[in-house]
Amino acid sequence: MEVSITNQSSQPQWRRYKNDFMTIAQRCEHVLSLDSHLCVSVIFVTADQIHMINREYRQTDRPTDVISFALRDSTDDYEMIEGKEELGDIFINVQAIVDQAAAYGHSMRREACFLFTHGLLHLCGYDHMTKQEEQEMFHLQDVILDEIVPKKIRG
Numbered sequence: 001m002e003v004s005i006t007n008q009s010s011q012p013q014w015r016r017y018k019n020d021f022m023t024i025a026q027r028c029e030h031v032l033s034l035d036s037h038l039c040v041s042v043i044f045v046t047a048d049q050i051h052m053i054n055r056e057y058r059q060t061d062r063p064t065d066v067i068s069f070a071l072r073d074s075t076d077d078y079e080m081i082e083g084k085e086e087l088g089d090i091f092i093n094v095q096a097i098v099d100q101a102a103a104y105g106h107s108m109r110r111e112a113c114f115l116f117t118h119g120l121l122h123l124c125g126y127d128h129m130t131k132q133e134e135q136e137m138f139h140l141q142d143v144i145l146d147e148i149v150p151k152k153i154r155g
Contacts, residue, residue, distance in 0.1 A: 001022075001025035001026065001028070001029050001034070001036060001038045001039060001040065001087075002025075002038070002039035002040070002084055003018065003021045003022050003025050003039070003040055003041075003042060004039065004040075004041050004042070005017075005018050005021070005041075005042045005043075005044070006041065006042070006043045006044070007043075007044045008043055008044060008045045008046070008049060009044050009045060009046050009049075009094045010046075011044075011094055014044040014092075014094055014097075014112070017109065017112045017113065017116070020109065020112075020113050020116075020148065020149065021042060021113070021116050023148050024113060024116060024117055024120065024144060024145065024148055025040065025120065027144050027145075027147070027148060028117070028120055028121075028124070028144050031140065031143055031144055032124055032140075034124065035085070037084055037085055038084065038085050038086075038087050039084040039085070039086055039087065040086070040087045040088065040089075040090060040120060040123060041086070041088070041089045041090070042089075042090045042092060042116060042119075043089060043090070043091045043092070044092050044094050045091050045092070045093060045094065046093070046094060046095065047063040047093055047094075047095040047096070048063070049091075049093075050063050050064055050065075050067060050091055050093040050096075051063040051064075053067055053091060054067060057069075063093055063095075063096070064093065064096070065092070065093050065096035065097075065100060065115055066090060066091065066092050066093065066096070066115040066116075066118055066119045067090075067091045067119075068088060068089070068090050068091075068119040068120075068122035068123050069088045069089045069091075070087065070088040070122065070123045070125075071086050071087060071088045087120075087123040087124070088123045090115075090116060090119035090120065090122075090123065091119075092112065092115050092116065092119070096111075096115070097111045097112050097115065106151060106152055107149075107152065109149055110149045110150075110151065110152070113145060113148065113149045114141065114145060114149075117141050117144050117145045118137075118141060121137055121140055121141065121144075126140065
């Protein structure tokens with residue numbers, strides 16, 4: 001799976017997670033038996049930017065940590081150069097990475113990778129609207145992510 005990253009925040013450090021995201025995407029391919037000709041776009045945005053996106057597309061007037069827009073939900077066929085099939089876009093709120101890492105007691109790397117994994121699973125059709133869906137999706141998040149960026153509570 002190909003992962004492209006765009007940083008729309010004013011903070012350059014978020015690109016450092018590209019190798020982690022590529023590893024997560026490959027792990028996701030393996031765990032979910034996905035086609036390797038897929039690609040996904042990740043866009044790092046500010047809290048204000050994701051607030052605007054959330055309000056416009058989800059009619060929720062507040063910022064959130066991650067929003068995914070799946071192209072597979074559409075009836076149109078989208079294809080990238082070299083035969084890649086675009087899964088969709090994952091918008092990640094950079095302020096949420098900082099805030100949630102502190103709140104949950106783990107690294108910003110873990111939080112950035114968690115939000116990417118969560119968004120990627122949404123693009124693959126997983127959701128957490130019911131208790132059963134939530135259990136399945138959250139289990140997959142752990143299976144995909146824990147070997148790559150283990151949960152480490154700062155001491």
